[in-house]
Amino acid sequence: MKTLAYGFPKLGEKREFKSLLENFWKGAMTEEDLTKGIENLELWRAGLYSKYVDLYPSGEMSLYDFMLDMAVTVGNIPSRFGQYSGLSTYFEMARGKSALEMTKYFNTNYHYLVPELEGKEFQILENLPLRWYTFLKGKGFDPIPRLIAPFTFLKLSKAYMRVEGPLPMYEMDKLSKREDYEKYLPSLIRVYRELFESLKLAGAHTVILEDPALVFELDGWEWDIVEETYRSLQGILDVYLITYYDSVSDYKRYVSLPVRALGFDLVSNSENLQNLMKEGFPKDKALIAGVVNGRQVWRTNLKDKLKLLEDLSKLSQELVISNSCPLFHLPVTIEPEDALPEGLKERLSFAKEKLRELKVLKEAFLGEEQALKEVEDIDALLSQAFGRSEEVQRRLASLTDKDFQRDLPYKERVKIQRQILNLPLFPTTTIGSFPQTQEVRSMRTAYRNGKISEEEYKKFIREQIQHVIKIQEEIGLDVLVHGEFERTDMVEFFAEKLEGIATTKHGWVLSYGSRVYRPPIIYGDVARPKPMTLEEITYAQSLTEKPVKGMLTGPVTILTWSYYREDVPKKEIAYQIALALLDEVKDLEEAGIKVIQIDEPAFREGAPIKRKHWEEYFDWAIKAFRLCSRAKPETQIHTHMCYSEFNEIVPYIYQMDFDVISIEASRSKGEIIKAFEEFKEWDRQIGIGVYDIHSPAIPSEEEIRTILERAMRVLDKELLWVNPDCGLKTRRWEEVIPALKNMVKVAKDLREELVKA
Numbered sequence: 001m002k003t004l005a006y007g008f009p010k011l012g013e014k015r016e017f018k019s020l021l022e023n024f025w026k027g028a029m030t031e032e033d034l035t036k037g038i039e040n041l042e043l044w045r046a047g048l049y050s051k052y053v054d055l056y057p058s059g060e061m062s063l064y065d066f067m068l069d070m071a072v073t074v075g076n077i078p079s080r081f082g083q084y085s086g087l088s089t090y091f092e093m094a095r096g097k098s099a100l101e102m103t104k105y106f107n108t109n110y111h112y113l114v115p116e117l118e119g120k121e122f123q124i125l126e127n128l129p130l131r132w133y134t135f136l137k138g139k140g141f142d143p144i145p146r147l148i149a150p151f152t153f154l155k156l157s158k159a160y161m162r163v164e165g166p167l168p169m170y171e172m173d174k175l176s177k178r179e180d181y182e183k184y185l186p187s188l189i190r191v192y193r194e195l196f197e198s199l200k201l202a203g204a205h206t207v208i209l210e211d212p213a214l215v216f217e218l219d220g221w222e223w224d225i226v227e228e229t230y231r232s233l234q235g236i237l238d239v240y241l242i243t244y245y246d247s248v249s250d251y252k253r254y255v256s257l258p259v260r261a262l263g264f265d266l267v268s269n270s271e272n273l274q275n276l277m278k279e280g281f282p283k284d285k286a287l288i289a290g291v292v293n294g295r296q297v298w299r300t301n302l303k304d305k306l307k308l309l310e311d312l313s314k315l316s317q318e319l320v321i322s323n324s325c326p327l328f329h330l331p332v333t334i335e336p337e338d339a340l341p342e343g344l345k346e347r348l349s350f351a352k353e354k355l356r357e358l359k360v361l362k363e364a365f366l367g368e369e370q371a372l373k374e375v376e377d378i379d380a381l382l383s384q385a386f387g388r389s390e391e392v393q394r395r396l397a398s399l400t401d402k403d404f405q406r407d408l409p410y411k412e413r414v415k416i417q418r419q420i421l422n423l424p425l426f427p428t429t430t431i432g433s434f435p436q437t438q439e440v441r442s443m444r445t446a447y448r449n450g451k452i453s454e455e456e457y458k459k460f461i462r463e464q465i466q467h468v469i470k471i472q473e474e475i476g477l478d479v480l481v482h483g484e485f486e487r488t489d490m491v492e493f494f495a496e497k498l499e500g501i502a503t504t505k506h507g508w509v510l511s512y513g514s515r516v517y518r519p520p521i522i523y524g525d526v527a528r529p530k531p532m533t534l535e536e537i538t539y540a541q542s543l544t545e546k547p548v549k550g551m552l553t554g555p556v557t558i559l560t561w562s563y564y565r566e567d568v569p570k571k572e573i574a575y576q577i578a579l580a581l582l583d584e585v586k587d588l589e590e591a592g593i594k595v596i597q598i599d600e601p602a603f604r605e606g607a608p609i610k611r612k613h614w615e616e617y618f619d620w621a622i623k624a625f626r627l628c629s630r631a632k633p634e635t636q637i638h639t640h641m642c643y644s645e646f647n648e649i650v651p652y653i654y655q656m657d658f659d660v661i662s663i664e665a666s667r668s669k670g671e672i673i674k675a676f677e678e679f680k681e682w683d684r685q686i687g688i689g690v691y692d693i694h695s696p697a698i699p700s701e702e703e704i705r706t707i708l709e710r711a712m713r714v715l716d717k718e719l720l721w722v723n724p725d726c727g728l729k730t731r732r733w734e735e736v737i738p739a740l741k742n743m744v745k746v747a748k749d750l751r752e753e754l755v756k757a
């Protein structure tokens, strides 16, 4: 029996990764120092792995994103970036003016960069797997090199495809046919074989291939391709194949693949286990059992897992115990958290603690007394009831169908809202946040550390609000926002104000690039003790005649971007949060707020990977949104979504019954617009994001106009709003002001042109 861990967070205990990158980008650090710093982080990580587990990977360290690293390794540099010249091209692809599209990795809040295939032959450009393998080897470690598998690489990429029509066009899209894969696979496999050869030469015997795309519901021809791929990769290194986030979609074909070891996520659902028990497992392969949850922070009930491992050991002589999915969804360690609610800390386990759990599990499995005692102690602790509230549960039980239905249908509501708001054609707005400058963050830190008083902090926030209202009025925006300066993060802010949710001090997790967030922990039933946003929103509204949007984060997003209890159905938690938000909506209405935006950027991400589970998810996710947005007919309800593939879920989005949606579409080059063309019932107002807020580049009037004109070809102009594709918190004022001016100018020009026409 061996232990294997992978995906340990690269961020560092003190967010060193973030500081290194951001200092380098600011010009405050040389490339040499950046490299040294990153290498130190890799050594720290390897040190932890080797302390707790038998097997661990190299090649997980990336300067931005592991998919981007794979693309660079195999020489997949889109031609618009010109000749690859090291870090400058690398970061241009990640965050430059025409950066690669960024989207969520499976159903997680980690964002990867989508490789763009242009039909060129692959070739090794930078052998990053070899670089990191030899680096750790040279420092006395014995890692297993790890790569994203060819199938997942292609499945998550996009390629230029010919679109048939009166005028043949080329558009970026996912590979969807056998021929698409046949075009790219032979050369990709050749490159992987070369990579394997180079690793073998450097002393490796084994390689870990992460192939999570095998958990998608694949067609038979896709499995044929997977089989052909693994057959073609044989003969150089032993392959440990790892899948995660769900069960493999075709168990029989999976276990027949010609590899040395096969990994299973035995946590996300029970399908993998059922198949293992029913179908058995091949004698000639090792079974990698992903039993320790890599996505949730709860301490593992090792007693349950021991029983599971005993069952599995009857199936395979060679059992490897592992985490269920990469550990980078967890903060590094629980150690420094000293302000958690009573009784919570001992129930939690972050990435470092999960490594230790793997070690204890192995020891207990081998019958070591100390470990067996720990197993019993944990079981006794976790069996005690924790965090439930009868009052919240009573409120939930009293819900009826009426609670999920607004009083008037959209067609009636919209007439009333038009009269009240009296907005022009192409109303302009922003998504909510304005630059979270160093000054804003420092003031918050000072307030939290007791260096300034609550009064001083509040005064500072009021000044920020005054400033942002004035700026928006000067720019000529139609629906204003208060800027969200009082918020660390759109989920954490609400979590801090809700009962039943804990927040951490140091529990940072990477979302993309160097951007981090601290996922809150929903440990009990959720309730709102007092208003959460009223003070800032009503203050902002008092400064202007224009409508200011009340700004809330929706129930599905609060749930999805937090850790949550596994013994309470997600639907129940979502409804609890929705009821708390409904109280806030009512308070905002009472205070005269006419427009309320309830952000749901995680609405798509929360959906199960397999479509067969979608109906069940969307049923409660839609209802949770409807529950919290049951405002008066005259209140205009907005929602906002970003950085996911929304095309397939437009019919579900429609059922949320909002009045206006703003949706990101700029990095994906307006593909979403096509989806609205196909969904004929669409009658809601919609703001297609007209520029990418992740890039520091200021969008030109022409770029903005192109997206709007494209939208106008598909959607009635009466429905269109004009806005950036997400909040502006990561941008600087110098970028935001000219960008918004260009945006408002285009909206005004279009209005005038339509009047003349």
Ligand SMILES: CN1c2c(nc(N)[nH]c2=O)NC[C@@H]1CNc1ccc(C(=O)N[C@@H](CCC(=O)N[C@@H](CCC(=O)N[C@@H](CCC(=O)O)C(=O)O)C(=O)O)C(=O)O)cc1
Binding pocket: 109, 436, 438, 441, 442, 443, 444, 445, 446, 487, 488, 489, 490, 491, 511, 512, 514, 515, 516, 517, 518, 561, 601, 643, 726, 729, 730
């Ligand atoms: C919109 N998105 C979000 C997602 N997930 C979220 N949870 N939140 C989101 O907004 N997913 C999809 C997209 C893209 N994802 C992200 C995620 C994170 C950011 C982002 O900008 N993060 C900030 C972190 C902001 C934060 O919480 N900061 C705190 C702490 C400030 C701090 O570090 N202070 C220093 C000292 C500072 C000083 O004194 O000078 C310290 O404590 O050491 C705060 O503001 O209070 C980031 O910077 O990464 C964007 C998109």
Ligand SMILES: N[C@@H](CCS)C(=O)O
Binding pocket: 431, 432, 433, 490, 551, 599, 601, 640, 642, 726, 727, 728, 729
């Ligand atoms: N209102 C939030 C939404 C981000 S998805 C913001 O503007 O940052």
Ligand SMILES: [Zn+2]
Binding pocket: 431, 601, 640, 641, 642, 725, 726, 727
């Ligand atoms: Zn957004």
